[in-house]
Amino acid sequence: MSVPLLAQWVGALLPLLAATGAVREGDTLRAEIASAKVSFLDYCGPATFSATVRGNRELVIEVDPRGERGPLHLRVVLPSSAEERWAADVVVVDATGRPLLVRRSGTEWHKLTIRVPPERATYIVRAVQPPGPRLQVFSDRDRQAVEPTTGLKAAIATWHEGRKAALSIRFDDSHPSHLATAIPVLREFGFRGTFMVCPGRAEPNSRWRSDFQEHLAEWKAVARRGDQEFANHTAHHRGASGDEEMEAEIGQAAKAIWDLFPGRSKLLALNLGGGTSWETTKPLRYYLDKYHLFDASSGSLGMDDVYGNRVAAFREHLRRHIERGLWCRIHFHAIGQDSGSSEATFRA
Ligand SMILES: [Zn+2]
Structure with a gap:
């Protein structure tokens, strides 16, 4: 199939899919929002909602505080189906539309905690329409086309070079054993690892x-060689208690990694x-x-030996x-130390 023909075909199909996709997404989203679980966190008192x-x-x-005088913590747990798709687009606002601070764990963005005063008030958990065009995921059938006169077939491959599935091997927390052990072993097998680094500087107090930072020269050498991938694990691995702090933690780490890979794509994975x-008052999408x-x-299998029986798992x-043609992800912390994973587990 010639390129212009393929472009024409894709061009004709896209608006149709986008239109039907939007309608379907709205209904599913409504049902998913309806299945969110709301409660007061660690509370037994008169207040209700x-x-x-x-x-x-x-x-x-x-x-409705019904006489409660202390602050309340609203807990909203979105269905787990939200985590990989729309949890990054959720904000919480008050009745006037003012965004409120929402607390979440770095690995469970679909679980929200909002501290509210003991007053009669309305709070709105809102899935914001993400800005800009989103990636359209095609079904298996829509990924294939046959040109009727010649019988030529074309298909969009799911994975690089038409492979069945993809595997990402992740190493968290810029542990020195990644430099000493993990990278040499990966190179032995021609593998590319993803290193979730925390490039923030140590701070006084x-x-x-x-x-x-203590092994900066070695990390720089890895970056220069270009056979491994770096990803954003935030500057200091300590979370944040406000928009500015969250932006600094994510932004500093992003800039430090971009500096190590001049002229390369800025696209990086993030793990909080x-x-x-x-x-933060902002949706995660803002930072992304x-x-x-x-x-x-989320969605990665932890390989630390403490979880037991890791090689079989x-x-x-x-x-x-x-079997299902999916993206398989696993992650390690320290390699070959008393904590983390032994070198034997890693090599196996
Ligand atoms: Zn970590």
Whole structure:
């Protein structure tokens, strides 16, 4: 099939798919928002609330304190189906439309906690329409075309070079063993790892050491060689308690990595870090778009030996992903130390 013909065919199909896709998305979204679970966090007292779905994108929560005098914490757990798709587009506003601070864990962006005063008030959990065009995912049937007169076939491959599935091997927290052990082993097998680094500098009055800054020359050498991939694990792996802090944590890490790869694509994976807590009024999408990131915080299999039987778990995980043609992700922390994964597990 010639290129212009393919372009014509794709051009004709796209608006149709986009139109039907939008309608279907609205209904699904409404149903998903309706299945969100709302509660007061760690609370047994007189206050009550009611929650109703409004339109396709809003959950309206009315709080009635009924004599409660202390602050309340509203907990909203979106269905897990939201996590990979629209949790990054959710904000919470008050009745006047003012965005409120929402606290979330770095690895569970679909679970929201909002601190509210003990007053009768309305809060709106809103799935914002993401700005700009979104990627359209085609069904298997829509990815194939046959040119009727010649019988020529064309298909859009799911994975690079038409492979069955993809595997990403991630290494978190810029641990020195990644330089000493992981990278040499990856090179032995011709693999490219994804290194989630925390490039922030150590700060006065903080016990946090910057493994990345202490081994900066070695990380720079890895970047120059260009056979491994770096990703954003935020500057200091400590979360944030406001928009400015969150922007600094994500932005500093993004800029530090871009500086190591001059002239290369700015697109990086983001992982906000296990055990971190983030407070922001903005949707995660704001940070993702501004710093050319995609969220890779969830959906990965932890390979630390403490989880037990890792090699068998990995084989099963990989087999299931190959069977279904999916993106398989696993992650390590320190390699070959007392904590983390032994070199034997890693090599296996
Ligand atoms: Zn981490």
